[in-house]
Amino acid sequence: MCAALLQLGDGLSSRAAGKYLKIRSSSATESLKQFSRSVFDHFQGEYLRDPSTDELPGIAAEYEVYGFVGCVGCLIAPGGSGTRVPRGGLAITTEQPRR
Numbered sequence: 001m002c003a004a005l006l007q008l009g010d011g012l013s014s015r016a017a018g019k020y021l022k023i024r025s026s027s028a029t030e031s032l033k034q035f036s037r038s039v040f041d042h043f044q045g046e047y048l049r050d051p052s053t054d055e056l057p058g059i060a061a062e063y064e065v066y067g068f069v070g071c072v073g074c075l076i077a078p079g080g081s082g083t084r085v086p087r088g089g090l091a092i093t094t095e096q097p098r099r
Contacts, residue, residue, distance in 0.1 A: 003028035004035035 006017040007028065014028040021028070040048070051059055060072050 001031060001035060003031040007032050008035075 003014070003017045003021055003023065006012045006020065007014060012020070013025075014032065015025040018025040018028040056072055063069075063071050
């Protein structure tokens with residue numbers, strides 16, 4: 001866990017974290033992977049899920065504050081999911097980005 005926190009908190013490479021902790025860089029990399037998986041598994045149900053129909057009006061209201069009236073979706077980079085995007089800008093879409 002120390003190796004993972006050094007890599008995330010201080011921006012160290014796995015090699016530098018391994019050298020500091022006197023472990024192999026592959027062990028530092030593996031600890032970061034395990035830490036990331038644990039965080040994902042712990043918070044997935046609450047924060048990394050699709051919104052419910054009850055939550056959508058609140059999300060739409062938050063978008064309206066930023067000038068996106070009636071829009072519920074995600075910001076994507078130009079050309080991200082095949083939608084037409086204004087030149088030089090971001091687009092709002094309800095499509096999920098490809099992974």
